[in-house]
Amino acid sequence: MNTKELAKMINDRHFFNLKKMQYKYSPESVMEMLETLMEMSYAQIALNDFNGQCCVYLPIQSLIPTSVMKKLLTSNTSKELFGLKAMEEEIDFTLQIENIQSNRDSVRKILQGFAPNNEEESRILNMKKGLEFIGDPTNKITEENLHYLYKLSVENFLEGDDKLPEGSFYRNDTVYIVGDKPYHEGLNPKLLPKYMAELVRFANQKDEIPELAKACMLHFSIAYLHPYFDGNGRTARLLHLWYLVQQGFSSTLFYAFSKHINNSKNKYYSSFLDIEENYKISKLLDITPFIRYFNEYVYSKIDAASGVVPVYEIFTQAMRDGKITEKERDLWNFVLSAYGDGQFSTKQLEKDFGNAAYATIRSFVLKFQELGLLASQRFGNRVKYSIKN
Template sequence: MDASLFTKMLSDKSVTDLKKLGYKYPQADIKEFVELLDTGFYKTLPLKDFNGGNLVYLESVAQVRLSAAKVLLTPQASTQLYGVKAMEEEIISTFTIEQIDTSRDSVRKILSGYAPSDESENRIYGMKKGLEFISDPANKISEETIYQLYQLTIGAFLPEEDRLLPGSKYRHDSVYIVGDKVEHTGLPWQKLPDYMANLVAFVNEESSMNDLLKAALIHFYIAYLHPWFDGNGRMARLMHLWYLVQQGYSSALFVPLSEYVEKSRKGYYDAYTLAEQNARISGVLDATPFLVYFIENVYHKLGSALPAPSTTDTFKKALEQGGVTEKEQALWHFVLSAYGDGTFSTKQLEKDFGNAAYATIRSFVLKFEKLGLLTPQKYGNRVKYQVTK
């Protein structure tokens, strides 16, 4: 193939959709293009497809901006295990993706420490326990801890027919993901122990792959294998977060990754479909469509999820100069955790914080507004505040 034609095809915006690329170029060119990718451009991964072939991805196409990693690496001064507001959105969004009914009031109730009162709240409680589990650095990723996470988060709340057999970490029968037609068949259950052991080895080995891409690939592979009868999507998203936490991305649990996925849900499912559709054309399972989806729709949209570095620096400076009391520091950490980039009123903060008089709350808000850390938002005669971006 002519080098200029190959370069043109590689830079084509349809490069992650071989069927669409086939509408623009002759099939002979598509065949030669894929062969060239296979000989020198695909990065081979130590994960297997259902036929035993290696997964691949195009490193030149799946590029994450450094700013995305910086957002997730931003240290959190909060003593919270996770951002409460972020995890409220995470739970609501992950359930919405899987079409599980829940309510924001119930999520807030469970995250506030109340006991569940029905089946829906049991599921929320499971997610809360799962988030607490993956936030603990002592819980390293292994087959045993993945099983513990699954049982804690999902398995304990399933009907009898969907539960794992005693002594089994994975499903014991076939599973089909069905839309208008059968869209995906999970890995034959007999192969799951070997494939999951291989995934855990990949998770824990040193590799040259970008951490954010590796987390997204783990996410993709869990959903591809479908190791359980139910809850595979939730587990894929939890595993994604868990890997980032294990790699030291301290803000991973302070941004609602699933909220970004839910907002682009069609693209999320289409990315899985594209990967399998391309494999039928090329004979290679290329994870690039999913990685590109995640880069464009999640990672590169995280910039506004956390306070601007200048806001964090301003707070640190005021703290170092003795301009912030212990109570004000606690209130600031609470605001970051409880409201994220949302708005709140002084009355709401007084009620939610629960350990300060209204005069203290009012003084804190006015002082932090003056410091430039809080920005007022006027709604008629009412004023709400938001962490300065």
């Protein structure tokens, strides 16, 4: 294939839809393009398709903006494992993605430490425990820990045939992913122990794959293998976050990934379908469409969010200079965790924090506004504060 024709096909907007590419350029041209890319551009990864062939991706098509990496890598100043506001949204939206009923007030209540009153709130509590588990960097990704995370956050609320066999880490029967019709059959259950061991090994091995792209690969792999009867999506999204925490992206749990996935749910599912449909033509399990989905619909939204990271250096310097008291430090940590990039009033902060007089709260917000850590916005006679971008 000549260079001009190859470039034209690679830059075609339907490049990741091989069926449309065949129609436009001919099946022979598409196969020639794939053979060329296999020689020149595709990178193999240490994960296999169901036939035992290495999965691949296109590094040049999977570039992660450095601004996103810096945002997630920069240490947050909160002592908490995760941001309450962000994880309130994470829990609510990860359940919405799978059409599981949740109530935002119940999520907020459980995250604030109240006991559950019903099954829905007990489910939320277990999701909270799951986030606490993956937020602790000492909890490494192992098969045992993945099984524990699954049971903790998902399986305790499954019944009957949806539960795993006693003593087993993975399902022992066939499972299908269904939409309007069945479109994917999970891996043969007899092969799951081998493939899941490979997945965990891949998660822990050192390689040249950018961490945010590799997190997508792990996420995709859980959905592809479908190791459980139910809860694979929730587990895949938790593993995505867990891997990033393990790799030192300490601000990961201060952003609600599932909020952005839910807002682009059709694109999320269609990226899985694109990979499946392309595989039928190419016989290559190319994960690039899923990485590109995350780049466009999730990582880019995190990049655009104000978040908690930009003020880190200002706060750290003020602490070094002795400008911040211990009580003010505790209030700041609470604001980071409880409100994220949302707004709050002095009255709301006084009520939510629960361990400071109103005069202390008032002094805190005015001082931190002067330091450049908080911004204010007036609504009539009321003033709302937020972390400054």
